[in-house]
Amino acid sequence: MGLLDIEKREGLALLRLNDPQRRNLLSSGLCRELIAAVKEANADESVRAIVICAAGKAFCAGADLDDLKAAAAGDTAAVQDVYDAFLTVADSPLPTLALVQGPAVGAGMNLALACDARIVGSAGSFDTRFLQIGLHPGGGHTWMLLRAVGWETASRLLLFSRTVKAEEAVRIGLAAEQAPNEELEAAALALLANLRNTPRELLLRTKASLRQAAASSHQESYKHETAEQMWSLHQPAFEKLVSDLQFKLGKRGD
Template identity: 45%
Template sequence: MSDPTIRSEVIEGVGVVTLDAPARRNAFDLAMCDEVCAVVDELEADPSVGALVVTGAGTAFCAGADLSHLGGGHGGSHRDGLLAVYEGFLRFARSPLPTIAAVNGAAVGAGMNLALACDVRLAGASSRFDTRFLQLGIHPGGGHTWMMRNLVGPQTTAATVLFGEVLSGAEAERTGLVWRCVPDDELLPLAIELAGRAAAAPRELVERVKATIGDMGSITDHVHAVDRELGDQVWSVGQPAFAEKLAALQRKISSTS
């Protein structure tokens, strides 16, 4: 059996997933994609975990995917091989937990998809965002163009996908591809700090809020948005956590009056 290519640990309620194949710059192969699914399944099953962070070992985040075996394994067809590779990043897209990509170096092709699949992207100063599909003679896949267009608009999508523009961390922040670009040594601590804020809240509440944000993409008017939130807000008001926080606030107000 080959050595594991995924490491995971839990830090103050945050599940930190590290792609750990630096010799190939953390590029996905089918075994790594299977490992990603197993590790995320395990972390989601742990009730102490309230958010996820994914990053890469060494100097790369994820340098794409090994496309040499697309016709082998998982059914033997190109379609099945591609779908199996997609699982390396789609598993994060499907997570009910808040997810942060801590992009510590090159994010190429499927590696960009991994970053795009997360709720928030943070970039280290040495990060690079490179779609590279066209340059490899392959059509974008895994929802790449949809994720990019929804996030940064048609012009930045065209510049990167069609015209091969590679974005630095600072340029990714300017275009809205990432939330923040920070010095490399601050990247993972910041990602864990941000994720920890979500992990500190009641897990079911956080999952409901994330689901609501996702649903808002298909809602086109304020009336329906109010209705979508109402049921979950009513539920939250009836939860012990809200009662505890309300009582604490009332005690604080009383002590200062």
């Protein structure tokens, strides 16, 4: 059995880190399996979103300390595998969601941050950890953390080495919502329910527009969105969904 369990249902690819005895450390083996699974989901026309979750009590304990020592000695291959895993998740054109049922530490926090959104379980937490082991943040941690929570909160978490538990994670915007650990998957299905009726290509284009907007001016985004909206007006889904809505509104008026 591998280090990653893959399940596809209801338009979702559920990718479960499955090395609980090592607290789901981001070993080269696990990272390579994760990269392959994300790429497969990206190419699967039946998949509308990727959910990353984990077995056991920890979401992910981060990088293997032996791999970090090897990098200090000049062998950076294993650490690069970890970085490649973050980037593959972050670069997915599909919506991505992390279910954080336990501690997400260091590089494990990066994996959660690489997703578009996070649901945190009652036992979940986020711990930057880097400075506490004398290590500069890596893998784009500062960029992802700033994007998620803003300058002041990112500074407090990173520079002061603050661990954030579930309730605070939701309050500061690090997680979209909180759910009991045993209800995390149900919460994910509820959050992603509307995706079932959304055309896959429209999802991909909308996520691409979000990325474009992050690096563009208002005028540039306006021009880009106008072109994309004109494209969507000529798709069969628009005509069907609008007709369905008009029918429902008409029924209410009867």
